[in-house]
Amino acid sequence: MAKEKIVKALTPYFFIAPAVMVLGFTCLYPVVKGFELSFYEWNLGTPMASRKFVGWENFAWAWHDPAIFNSIQVTLIFTTFAVTAELLLGLALAFLLEKGMKGIAIFRTVFIIPIMIAPVVVGLIWRYLFDANYGLINYFVQLLGFQPKIWLGTPGLALPAIIVTDIWQWTPFMFILFLAGLQSLPRDPVEAAEIDGATNWQVIRLVKLPLLAPVIWVAIILRVIDAFRSLETMFIMTFGGPVRETEVLSLNIYKTAFLSQRLGLASVTAVFLLAFILLLSVAFLLIARPALAKK
Amino acid sequence: MKVRFLNQTVITLLIIFLCLGITQGSAQASPYAKYAGTTIVVNFPAHAFYDAATKLIPEFTKETGIKVEVDKVEYMRMRDKQSLEMAKPKGDYDLVSYVCMWKTEYVSKGLLTPLAPFFTNPALADPNYDPQDFVPAYLAISGLVGGKKGYMPGPTAALYAVPFGSETSIFAYRKDIFDKHGLKPPKTYDEMLKIARTIRQKEPNMYGLTSRGEAGHQVSAAWLFHLTPFGGEVFDDNWEPAFHKEPSLNALKALLEIVKTGPPGISTFGVGSMIDAFLLGNAVMYLDATSICSMVRNPSISKVQGKVAYALHPKAVKHSMETGGFGIGIPANSTKKEAAFLFMQWMTSKQADIKIAKLGGMPNRMSTLRNPELQKEFPEFPAILENLKYANPDWRPIIPEWPEISMQYLGTAIHEVITGKKTPEKGMNDIREPVRKIMEKAGYYSWGK
Numbered sequence: 001m002a003k004e005k006i007v008k009a010l011t012p013y014f015f016i017a018p019a020v021m022v023l024g025f026t027c028l029y030p031v032v033k034g035f036e037l038s039f040y041e042w043n044l045g046t047p048m049a050s051r052k053f054v055g056w057e058n059f060a061w062a063w064h065d066p067a068i069f070n071s072i073q074v075t076l077i078f079t080t081f082a083v084t085a086e087l088l089l090g091l092a093l094a095f096l097l098e099k100g101m102k103g104i105a106i107f108r109t110v111f112i113i114p115i116m117i118a119p120v121v122v123g124l125i126w127r128y129l130f131d132a133n134y135g136l137i138n139y140f141v142q143l144l145g146f147q148p149k150i151w152l153g154t155p156g157l158a159l160p161a162i163i164v165t166d167i168w169q170w171t172p173f174m175f176i177l178f179l180a181g182l183q184s185l186p187r188d189p190v191e192a193a194e195i196d197g198a199t200n201w202q203v204i205r206l207v208k209l210p211l212l213a214p215v216i217w218v219a220i221i222l223r224v225i226d227a228f229r230s231l232e233t234m235f236i237m238t239f240g241g242p243v244r245e246t247e248v249l250s251l252n253i254y255k256t257a258f259l260s261q262r263l264g265l266a267s268v269t270a271v272f273l274l275a276f277i278l279l280l281s282v283a284f285l286l287i288a289r290p291a292l293a294k295k
Numbered sequence: 296m297k298v299r300f301l302n303q304t305v306i307t308l309l310i311i312f313l314c315l316g317i318t319q320g321s322a323q324a325s326p327y328a329k330y331a332g333t334t335i336v337v338n339f340p341a342h343a344f345y346d347a348a349t350k351l352i353p354e355f356t357k358e359t360g361i362k363v364e365v366d367k368v369e370y371m372r373m374r375d376k377q378s379l380e381m382a383k384p385k386g387d388y389d390l391v392s393y394v395c396m397w398k399t400e401y402v403s404k405g406l407l408t409p410l411a412p413f414f415t416n417p418a419l420a421d422p423n424y425d426p427q428d429f430v431p432a433y434l435a436i437s438g439l440v441g442g443k444k445g446y447m448p449g450p451t452a453a454l455y456a457v458p459f460g461s462e463t464s465i466f467a468y469r470k471d472i473f474d475k476h477g478l479k480p481p482k483t484y485d486e487m488l489k490i491a492r493t494i495r496q497k498e499p500n501m502y503g504l505t506s507r508g509e510a511g512h513q514v515s516a517a518w519l520f521h522l523t524p525f526g527g528e529v530f531d532d533n534w535e536p537a538f539h540k541e542p543s544l545n546a547l548k549a550l551l552e553i554v555k556t557g558p559p560g561i562s563t564f565g566v567g568s569m570i571d572a573f574l575l576g577n578a579v580m581y582l583d584a585t586s587i588c589s590m591v592r593n594p595s596i597s598k599v600q601g602k603v604a605y606a607l608h609p610k611a612v613k614h615s616m617e618t619g620g621f622g623i624g625i626p627a628n629s630t631k632k633e634a635a636f637l638f639m640q641w642m643t644s645k646q647a648d649i650k651i652a653k654l655g656g657m658p659n660r661m662s663t664l665r666n667p668e669l670q671k672e673f674p675e676f677p678a679i680l681e682n683l684k685y686a687n688p689d690w691r692p693i694i695p696e697w698p699e700i701s702m703q704y705l706g707t708a709i710h711e712v713i714t715g716k717k718t719p720e721k722g723m724n725d726i727r728e729p730v731r732k733i734m735e736k737a738g739y740y741s742w743g744k
Contacts, residue, residue, distance in 0.1 A: 045378035045404045067703075132560030133577060153508070153562030155714050241510030242562055242714045243707055258375040259511070260699040 090174025123236025181215035331360025340370035347656035432686035433461035437622025456624030505578035523615035
């Protein structure tokens, strides 16, 4: 009897073992190796056997490297502004289009397009839109009677330009999540509020938003994790410039690994980025769980 | 009986095989026959010269039977890819084109094969190859490693590549606009900057000199073009930083003036945008690599055909032209080195150089540049020859640490200056310490002075 119980208890582990092993090998192994590498000095293009153990030297260098701190700052600013704007715009759009209107299917398809475009292509499209000489944006700026700007090459302008690009690409993602969330809200509390004479705004603020909160949290955390890892748009639009004003952490890692070819130092930054994303993911799981439990 | 019959058969077969062997041996009179059917993989940049050169590959395959697969990559991304590929025990590339500034780094890491073993093999080396004919500065800058300072010619230098898409700097200007305002091609930097200011005053939608300027390698290269003409240098003879000294700062101030009077957005310009500004008529002057000459003629990208003339790269305190572009070498981990060498030799031969020139690539050989027939077709050749008199192989220090110093330090500091965040003095002084640290770590100061 006892044996049967043990077998029964072990069965699920047996079935998930292959998946765990595959994940362990493809995800965990590189992470462990990356962490190990951060203790070595190893230049790209030299055999792995020639790498040198340097202990905490890479961490010490990173601590004194202004470029890394600059990148953390850029990443935080980028993430804060982009995700906040996407959240507010996404919510506004979702409430506006919540009540089925004519042609909503077309709207939804159109809104989804930016998410479907590869980030590299998004970068190229916006690089040409922001181009100082031939860009459409400068054309309209001039039509309105303002001086054309060197959007991607002037300190103080490039990061906002990249944030706008990110907002353009990812607001639809928020919008679709919220729309789906709104449409699956229970009707009863809303109807009850309406019968009690609540205004539209009151219904949104006091009934719908609190009910939608779990979805909002999930959306925010998904986007923050994504924004923290973003690389392609900056890589294409500015390659981190002007100076290092748009050099997000991923781009800093790329430059350290491939321009400076210091793989150990790049690993230190990568480990830091990973640790931060890991923390966010844990937060995501903790917040997402009650939402799942309710269903 | 049976045994004898067998013996006879064996002997007959042996004789047949021997004969076959001999006839095959005589068929190998063509040096390529042994490698017919081999496929080699080459890594080329997306670049006007290589666009022209790749058009010759079918002819090479037809003549030799060696098949060539081209992997084309944006030129600044080649280093990542090649470093990864060439560090593997067995790489995918049999021949790589690289930007000259990476040569010392590659060789110091043991990634390239020295070419002497091929040139000493009579079965491989073409007696009519005539390496003397290469533009001497091009051969030195693209192929020689281990000489003076590690990257210049000298008794200890060895050859690792040959020039293929090498270049020097040339000054190009809009003759129509110059004539309209009675301007003469500038002989000095002062004159050039004055013309740039004049153009801004007299031509409402036109700008002075186009320039690269994107943060990193591009803006660093832009400054380096002007550095040695102003008598500046990156390091002094003891490898101490010299980029913060007066001549170097003068070059930086000239660049600052060029950015102010140049087309809008120089601080975002890579090579492509820099060239476009000239070809689309925004900028009236160009001071960069010779590859512009064939692009000016190409109606699909140029609006200035027939309106451009060429002159010497102006001088500040002296004439000093850049030497750079590409060389082709054979990775140490290639498994088809001989076939790769044959391809390299064929593509850089005198005949191929002429054919590529006719297809729109700039020549790598003196005989092509001096060819009177070609000079008639390509009027820039005499101007290039004139510029080559002042070609300087030491206009930037191509040490193994150079890519990092240029892209991550100079390229950031100079960008801070041209975007107005720092003065030239502060920008350059701020990176003295970190650059010195890199040099010290690499061992440049360990032999004392």
